[in-house]
Amino acid sequence: MSERSAVPAIEAANLSRIFETRRERTVHALRNVDLTVPRGECIGLLGPNGAGKSTLIKILTTLLLPTTGRAMVAGFDVARDPLSVRHRINLVSGGDSSGYGILTVRETLHLFARFYGVSRAAAHQRADALMEITGLGPKADTRLSNLSTGMKQKVNFARGFMSDPEIVFLDEPTLGLDVEASRAIRAFVSGWVRERPERTVLLTTHYMAEADELCDRVAIIDHGRILALDTPRALKRSLPDESSYELHLGGTPPPTEWTHHVPGVRTAFQHTHSATGAVELHLTVTDDHVIGEVLSVLKGMEVRVVHLTKREPTLESVFVHLVGRGLDEDDVVAEA
Ligand SMILES: Nc1ncnc2c1ncn2[C@@H]1O[C@H](COP(=O)(O)OP(=O)(O)OP(=O)(O)O)[C@@H](O)[C@H]1O
Ligand SMILES: [Mg+2]
Known part of the structure; x- marks a missing residue:
């Protein structure tokens, strides 16, 4: 060298x-x-x-x-x-x-x-x-x-x-x-x-x-x-031990408030695609078995789950963990 x-x-x-x-x-x-x-x-x-x-x-x-x-x-x-x-x-x-x-x-x-x-x-x-x-x-x-x-x-x-x-x-x-x-x-x-x-x-x-x-x-x-x-x-x-799931739902699901009553759900975010009308539910859960409970609650509400994937952590998840918002989300906190 x-x-x-x-x-x-x-x-x-x-x-x-x-x-x-x-x-x-x-x-x-x-x-x-x-x-x-x-x-x-x-x-x-x-x-x-x-x-x-x-x-x-x-x-x-x-x-x-x-x-x-x-x-x-x-x-x-x-x-x-x-x-x-x-x-x-x-x-x-x-x-x-x-x-x-x-x-x-x-x-x-x-x-x-x-x-x-x-x-x-x-x-x-x-x-x-x-x-x-x-x-x-x-x-x-x-x-x-x-x-x-x-x-x-x-x-x-x-x-x-x-x-x-x-x-x-x-x-x-x-x-x-x-x-x-x-x-x-x-x-x-x-x-x-x-x-x-x-x-x-x-x-x-x-x-x-x-x-x-x-x-x-x-x-x-x-x-x-x-x-x-x-x-x-x-x-x-370095992320805490939790799992991320993405669910595609059929029909019109209720707002995500119901997830508050499922023990082990950390965060829930629901998003409707403007073009297709499909509803995606993003969940982070403390343990993989929590997803079973989520599915049975959805079934009880007669909401169909069309697709379910476990998402691997990304650098975006790291960013969210560090600053509490997504990379593309506007910062609402005023400049110090
Ligand atoms: N010439 C300038 N005069 C005043 N403020 C500036 C100037 N250049 C940058 N800033 C401010 O400094 C901060 C950092 O800007 P910078 O361009 O480095 O961000 P960035 O990370 O490159 O963003 P982007 O992803 O939008 O390119 C911003 O608040 C911006 O408004
Ligand atoms: Mg720049």
């Missing part, structure tokens, strides 16, 4: 960022974040809207200064030596405008590679490979201004890898992409980081499946704080 590759890819200590908004509201976008990411890791920041994910990425990619604390990327201080950091990293931001509308996809990728001093031959080769992976091949000679939003996002993504960075920051890399394109991108990222030991990925997402599938470790972030940081498996194992 060379001397430089022994230095962690990212080292953040006590990072905070406060925004003073026009209406004199103080927003604590990041609060005392400590984070060390060794080389070779794919780390995910998982959190709801406004959690502070992009703020952390902006600080680490030298686009924003922290209010307090210090961050080193590739061994260089982001505030004191931003150029050294920039030479070694790249950034993909979901929803970013991808370049100059007048240029074609191929021209854009070549141009950005030239900005990083990549040789013409290497740029050609990388652009072809990245266009193939993202499915942009047929659009290689189309101007950016004529691309759909999803295709522009694919250009953003491809651009981020043209410089063959040591450390790549992906802020919502699959935002607005269809299932197939997202899958191709995840497969590429996973292969890319494993191909060479010194490569590192930090990605943000609010898709728990993306974090789970791709990341060696996941930081769960909310209100600017890292609440938990571990492998997806360890995070899920």
